[in-house]
Amino acid sequence: MKEYLDFEKPIVKLIEKIEEAKKKGNEDKLKRLENALIKVKKKIFEKITPWQRVLLARHPQRPYTLDYIERITDDFIELHGDRRFGDDLAIIGGIGKIDEFSCVIVGHQKGRDTKEKLRRNFGMPHPEGYRKALRIMKLAEKYNLPIISFIDTPGAFPGIGAEERGQAEAIAETIKEMSLLTVPIIVVIIGEGGSGGALAIAIGNRILMMENAIYSVISPEGCASILWRDGTKAEKAAEMLKLTALELLEFGVIDEIVKEPLGGAHQDWDESARILKEVILRNLKEVIKLSKEEILNERIEKFRRMGI
Amino acid sequence: MARDYPNGLWIKCDNCGEILYKKTIEKNFFICSKCNYHFRISHKKYIEYLLDDGKLEEYDSDLETNDPLNFPQYKEKLIQAQKTLGIKDAYVYGLGKIDNIQIVFGAMEFGFIGGSMGTVVGEKVARSFRLATQLNIPIIIVCTSGGARMQEGIFSLMQVAKTSLEVGISDRKGIPYISILTNPCYAGVMASFASLGDIIIAEPGAMLGFTGPRVIEETIKQKLPEGFQKAEFLLTHGFVDLVVPRWDLRRTLIRLLNIIWRK
Ligand SMILES: [Zn+2]
Numbered sequence A: 001m002k003e004y005l006d007f008e009k010p011i012v013k014l015i016e017k018i019e020e021a022k023k024k025g026n027e028d029k030l031k032r033l034e035n036a037l038i039k040v041k042k043k044i045f046e047k048i049t050p051w052q053r054v055l056l057a058r059h060p061q062r063p064y065t066l067d068y069i070e071r072i073t074d075d076f077i078e079l080h081g082d083r084r085f086g087d088d089l090a091i092i093g094g095i096g097k098i099d100e101f102s103c104v105i106v107g108h109q110k111g112r113d114t115k116e117k118l119r120r121n122f123g124m125p126h127p128e129g130y131r132k133a134l135r136i137m138k139l140a141e142k143y144n145l146p147i148i149s150f151i152d153t154p155g156a157f158p159g160i161g162a163e164e165r166g167q168a169e170a171i172a173e174t175i176k177e178m179s180l181l182t183v184p185i186i187v188v189i190i191g192e193g194g195s196g197g198a199l200a201i202a203i204g205n206r207i208l209m210m211e212n213a214i215y216s217v218i219s220p221e222g223c224a225s226i227l228w229r230d231g232t233k234a235e236k237a238a239e240m241l242k243l244t245a246l247e248l249l250e251f252g253v254i255d256e257i258v259k260e261p262l263g264g265a266h267q268d269w270d271e272s273a274r275i276l277k278e279v280i281l282r283n284l285k286e287v288i289k290l291s292k293e294e295i296l297n298e299r300i301e302k303f304r305r306m307g308i
Numbered sequence B: 001m002a003r004d005y006p007n008g009l010w011i012k013c014d015n016c017g018e019i020l021y022k023k024t025i026e027k028n029f030f031i032c033s034k035c036n037y038h039f040r041i042s043h044k045k046y047i048e049y050l051l052d053d054g055k056l057e058e059y060d061s062d063l064e065t066n067d068p069l070n071f072p073q074y075k076e077k078l079i080q081a082q083k084t085l086g087i088k089d090a091y092v093y094g095l096g097k098i099d100n101i102q103i104v105f106g107a108m109e110f111g112f113i114g115g116s117m118g119t120v121v122g123e124k125v126a127r128s129f130r131l132a133t134q135l136n137i138p139i140i141i142v143c144t145s146g147g148a149r150m151q152e153g154i155f156s157l158m159q160v161a162k163t164s165l166e167v168g169i170s171d172r173k174g175i176p177y178i179s180i181l182t183n184p185c186y187a188g189v190m191a192s193f194a195s196l197g198d199i200i201i202a203e204p205g206a207m208l209g210f211t212g213p214r215v216i217e218e219t220i221k222q223k224l225p226e227g228f229q230k231a232e233f234l235l236t237h238g239f240v241d242l243v244v245p246r247w248d249l250r251r252t253l254i255r256l257l258n259i260i261w262r263k
Helices: A006-024 A027-046 A050-057 A065-072 A114-119 A127-143 A160-164 A167-179 A195-199 A220-228 A231-241 A245-251 A269-288 A292-304 B022-027 B043-050 B074-085 B119-135 B150-172 B213-220 B231-236 B246-260
Strands: A075-079 A091-098 A101-108 A147-153 A185-194 A206-210 A214-216 A256-258 B010-012 B019-021 B056-059 B091-098 B101-108 B139-145 B177-185 B199-202
Touching (some): A006 A027, A065 A147, A065 A269, A091 A269, A101 A269, A127 A147, A147 A195, A160 B213, A167 A195, A167 A292, A167 B150, A185 A195, A185 A269, A206 A269, A220 A231, A231 B150, A245 A256, A245 B150, A256 A269, B019 B022, B043 B091, B043 B101, B043 B139, B043 B246, B056 B119, B091 B119, B101 B119, B177 B246, B199 B231, B199 B246
Parallel strands (some): A101 A147, A185 A206, A185 A214, B139 B177, B177 B199
Antiparallel strands (some): B010 B019, B091 B101
């Protein structure tokens, strides 16, 4: 059974009917249903709320980092371990080819089924995850390769081991070092941009954001429980936090919104990846023209402008 | 926070419960004479305790947030904090001297919305590092914070990036940076400049970490080990260089600066 969100019910029902019509070979009905599906999707997504975006960003069927890598790259070799403690599977990193471009790719990785979710720790990294990402990004600097970073995490893991091994230090160090690299860095927020755990690998020359992704300093649930001691008021908090792509574009925190197929990225992984690849390459081609010094300065000035 | 007793002469220790004579505690750097507990003190006290003649030539004292998210009830909260504390936001910095060595000195104020880092704190911390680089002098920051300023949303998160990258830039110019971690220091501040000192000093017993203990307990549904996230815990795990009692902070800074700067 495919999982879906409450507000997606009309969409899911129509898709089921379309499947049926396809089986029966009823062309007329099929066409009518397909038109209806577009209409329904449009109607739902026209007035989508920030909270619904949160749910979409966390959608169980949403493509994750490796799903995109598989579709975007012609070759990808995953590298493992931080050379200090272990290999954190909540963050992946490696080297690959996107068309003619050799590049380094890092990103948070969530798991699909229960077993995989646990293995990936729900996409919540430990310090060794950030240290692995940084180690691999330093290879990019050494080999003069651009970096693509995929952001999709509820946040850095809150646990005993994470604190013992310096979660805060790992994040701070990764941000500091990443911001001083002289190779092009393209960041894409593909799902959840959960606070410091997301930011740690999100210091780029270009910050792209998928249409239904979110990026926030705190989860709406966390915000609601602080403000009203009531995590169920997350819907209201999601509005107040201004965490959607459209709002963040207006703020200048992100540079570009990456369109998703109508109904959300989970409706069509291939199409989502195709659009994303195009946008990544266009941005990469722009940044790659700059000198190392310009690349570094552009990134520094970008983050200096954030806020006051 | 220590509660003042009605007559204002006595303070109860938060840690051991001892009733202490306020004058004695004041003379003892607000350290409990019975259990060594370090009371939380304002940024003004650190200026007084650490700098020559207790003097700071403050910079950017007028910088104020523009409430970028127009967050409900935030303005009221700000005005209240500004009125009570006489500062515009949770961080103060400027030029000062320690043992006649010119330094950039910054201190956070926990009393100001939990010492949270929003756009003003981020920008002023960034400017602190740029000032130190420009003048080619060491920088010392007293850190205390509950984390990011939630009311400034994504902009407060961006300050984590802004401050960390400024540490990196000044670091490459050879500017010495000493960070002093005081109780408590968490989340966005701990995951940025607070953890990036060349030399990291912590006050005894200070609670320091990325995620607060309550959230960790709720997440992993496990009791936390004794002394978890205390300064001494970070020392044994390799994330702090020195645990120094408050009464010895100034002397320690003088020794450090004389070795690394007055060569
Ligand atoms: Zn005591």
